[in-house]
Amino acid sequence: MADYRQMWSDLGMDMENHDNLCQVLPTAVGDVFLSQENRPKAMDFWDLVISEVHGIRPAELIEEQKKGRKVFGTFCVYVPDEVIIAANGIVTGLCGGSQFWVPDGEKVLPKSTCPLVKASVGARLGRTCPFFRIADMYVGETTCDGKKKAYEILGEDVPMYIMDVPQMKREKDILKWKDEIAEFAKKVEEFTGNTITPEKLGEAIHLINEKRKALQRVYDCRKSKTLPISGRDALLMTQISFFDDPARCAQMCNRLADELEQRIKDGVSVVSAGTKRIMVTGTPLAVPNWKLHNIIETSGAAVVCEEMCTGTRYFENLVDESQTTLDGQFMALSERYMKTNCACFTPNTGRIDDLLRLAKEYQVDGVIDCSLKFCCLYDTEKYSVSRALKEAGIPVLSLETDYEDADAGQLRTRIGAFIEMLS
Amino acid sequence: MSISYYAGIDIGSTCSKTVVMDGSGKILHRLLRPTGWSSVDTADAVLKELDGFGIAQDERKVVSTGYGRASVSYADKQVTEITCHARGACHIYGTDNLTVIDIGGQDTKLIVVQNGQVTDFLMNDKCSAGTGRFLEVMANTLSVRLEELCELARMGGGVSISSMCTVFAESEVIGLIGKGEKRENIAYAVVNSIVQKVASQAGRLKLDQTVCLTGGLCEFEYLRKRLGEVLRCEVIACPDGRYAGAAGAALSALRLGES
Ligand code: SF4
Numbered sequence: 001m002a003d004y005r006q007m008w009s010d011l012g013m014d015m016e017n018h019d020n021l022c023q024v025l026p027t028a029v030g031d032v033f034l035s036q037e038n039r040p041k042a043m044d045f046w047d048l049v050i051s052e053v054h055g056i057r058p059a060e061l062i063e064e065q066k067k068g069r070k071v072f073g074t075f076c077v078y079v080p081d082e083v084i085i086a087a088n089g090i091v092t093g094l095c096g097g098s099q100f101w102v103p104d105g106e107k108v109l110p111k112s113t114c115p116l117v118k119a120s121v122g123a124r125l126g127r128t129c130p131f132f133r134i135a136d137m138y139v140g141e142t143t144c145d146g147k148k149k150a151y152e153i154l155g156e157d158v159p160m161y162i163m164d165v166p167q168m169k170r171e172k173d174i175l176k177w178k179d180e181i182a183e184f185a186k187k188v189e190e191f192t193g194n195t196i197t198p199e200k201l202g203e204a205i206h207l208i209n210e211k212r213k214a215l216q217r218v219y220d221c222r223k224s225k226t227l228p229i230s231g232r233d234a235l236l237m238t239q240i241s242f243f244d245d246p247a248r249c250a251q252m253c254n255r256l257a258d259e260l261e262q263r264i265k266d267g268v269s270v271v272s273a274g275t276k277r278i279m280v281t282g283t284p285l286a287v288p289n290w291k292l293h294n295i296i297e298t299s300g301a302a303v304v305c306e307e308m309c310t311g312t313r314y315f316e317n318l319v320d321e322s323q324t325t326l327d328g329q330f331m332a333l334s335e336r337y338m339k340t341n342c343a344c345f346t347p348n349t350g351r352i353d354d355l356l357r358l359a360k361e362y363q364v365d366g367v368i369d370c371s372l373k374f375c376c377l378y379d380t381e382k383y384s385v386s387r388a389l390k391e392a393g394i395p396v397l398s399l400e401t402d403y404e405d406a407d408a409g410q411l412r413t414r415i416g417a418f419i420e421m422l423s
Numbered sequence: 424m425s426i427s428y429y430a431g432i433d434i435g436s437t438c439s440k441t442v443v444m445d446g447s448g449k450i451l452h453r454l455l456r457p458t459g460w461s462s463v464d465t466a467d468a469v470l471k472e473l474d475g476f477g478i479a480q481d482e483r484k485v486v487s488t489g490y491g492r493a494s495v496s497y498a499d500k501q502v503t504e505i506t507c508h509a510r511g512a513c514h515i516y517g518t519d520n521l522t523v524i525d526i527g528g529q530d531t532k533l534i535v536v537q538n539g540q541v542t543d544f545l546m547n548d549k550c551s552a553g554t555g556r557f558l559e560v561m562a563n564t565l566s567v568r569l570e571e572l573c574e575l576a577r578m579g580g581g582v583s584i585s586s587m588c589t590v591f592a593e594s595e596v597i598g599l600i601g602k603g604e605k606r607e608n609i610a611y612a613v614v615n616s617i618v619q620k621v622a623s624q625a626g627r628l629k630l631d632q633t634v635c636l637t638g639g640l641c642e643f644e645y646l647r648k649r650l651g652e653v654l655r656c657e658v659i660a661c662p663d664g665r666y667a668g669a670a671g672a673a674l675s676a677l678r679l680g681e682s
């Protein structure tokens with residue numbers, strides 16, 4: 001492994017505490033990923049990236065910063081990467097998925113805040129994540145209350161821009177989101193010193209569409225009864241796609257999809273015939289949150305789809321590439337992003353339509369609807385989600401968990417019983 | 424040698440139950456022992472008992488279940504307690520359609536079984552509210568045995584405990600004792616509290632079929648009666664109910680033997 005200690009120290013990180021984090025990660029990666037049998041060869045890319053997750057990509061970002069490029073950190077799939085890329089900026093996801101960061105978050109936030117928010121704030125304030133150090137500007141959004149208030153606290157420590165996400169999906173809300181995107185574009189131009197032209201925005205739209213298509217190609221392979229990739233591996237790919245360079249991400253996903261398509265032709269599956277196929281839905285699973293997938297897949301079932309922001313919500317729907325004016329492009333962006341079905345919106349019946357459609361497409365035997373503790377939005381939506389799925393004859397298990405391991409035994413019993421129930 | 428014994432071992436958090444069946448599903452042996460500190464030691468002790476019955480390794484299939492199911496190293500398979508309680512209850516109560524309520528030492532399970540298949544289930548969360556543990560703590564505070572608590576409750580009324588949390592409820596009970604409240608009224612409040620908690624969970628499931636009680640509390644007549652009143656349906660129970668999990672595991676062993 002390359003030595004990144006100088007880089008981390010230059011970033012002003014808490015070296016001692018960060019060492020603790022660096023010590024536990026390899027074991028987790030070994031247990032969750034490397035122990036699997038018959039993995040696609042193309043996973044070697046993501047194995048490498050995750051093994052040096054705080055090294056390789058951060059070093060690249062710093063190199064780009066030296067050339068004058070700006071790095072924007074985002075927390076929600078509603079923030080349009082295209083606008084940032086059109087101004088030669090770089091986007092990196094910033095959601096915290098480890099219990100390691102939670103105590104530092106709890107120093108300033110109520111305990112009854114969802115772990116994703118606590119970990120994100122803790123990663124910044126505790127100075128134990130290079131991505132949180134590198135980002136020149138954070139882009140927040142008015143989605144859930146926990147995040148809105150947390151951004152006020154983060155904003156005291158780092159430049160912060162907030163996008164006002166609508167709460168409904170009427171025609172006027174789509175227009176409003178278009179205006180928000182246009183205003184954000186101005187801010188990005190100002191911050192980067194680069195002008196966004198229709199040509200550049202068009203290229204960025206194309207680039208991100210290509211990335212979406214590549215991710216979709218891998219997911220399409222998971223629809224096959226010959227399951228060529230585990231849920232854990234697919235999740236890792238999706239999680240890393242929030243941090244990676246979009247062109248390389250598309251290239252690597254396409255390389256993986258090539259192999260998976262061949263596997264399907266050759267009848268190579270990672271599970272035995274008859275293994276129960278699970279779709280997971282709910283709140284995002286930020287790196288390195290692999291707890292749910294790991295329990296499901298070591299209890300005899302396979303995860304074949306994630307209806308979540310670290311899943312289909314990230315890449316489904318493309319932006320119309322035919323627009324040639326900024327105004328038309330902003331509208332096209334708004335229309336695409338407003339198709340994402342998040343529980344922050346009311347009503348959010350589109351999510352139920354998605355779930356019913358995906359359950360068919362991915363040939364799922366059962367759905368596990370899991371929300372992070374203290375996420376009242378997704379927790380409340382479990383009621384309508386489970387009712388709709390049950391009505392359609394699809395078994396569903398509703399769970400709530402956080403980043404701690406304390407409930408692993410309980411989860412294992414519930415998930416195990418659910419899988420037995422499907423047999 | 425052919426398989427002629429099917430053992431189900433249910434390692435619960437407080438109590439471990441073992442049932443041995445013959446190939447026709449008839450219960451030959453029932454064993455009960457406290458789980459104690461180590462579920463591995465408990466599993467070993469059960470093995471000695473099986474040996475004591477003259478059941479040799481090549482004559483038996485063993486399925487383990489319950490919270491300590493992974494500790495039974497000699498089990499041929501592990502099955503979760505949800506599936507086992509469902510199978511066992513169907514066997515014991517002789518029906519394929521019922522809703523099982525198991526008030527266990529550490530958790531409470533509600534399981535809907537239709538045509539012999541689990542179609543839905545709920546487990547309570549990490550805390551001990553609404554579990555056997557809650558009743559035990561309260562019985563201790565009142566210095567009575569569990570059986571006595573339930574019988575005392577039958578004669579009481581008029582008092583309620585507002586807190587669902589075992590720790591807070593305990594101090595409420597201590598407060599009631601301090602105020603000189605009659606023991607039977609406090610006992611009533613305790614039993615009523617657990618019944619309400621279970622009923623509020625049950626509200627999330629369809630309850631249009633026979634409800635049965637399994638687990639260690641199914642012999643407590645008054646609890647069963649109160650539960651029926653609050654759920655507005657008949658709740659059935661029988662002494663073998665506490666072996667439902669183990670019986671279900673034994674039936675799973677039988678299936679293993681068949682396949
Ligand atoms: S769940 Fe909602 S708020 Fe969270 S990332 Fe997804 S769209 Fe954004």
Ligand code: SF4
Pocket residue numbers: 114115116117143144145146147283284372374375376377378
């Ligand atoms: S999981 Fe829920 S509470 Fe947490 S950040 Fe997302 S929307 Fe907010």
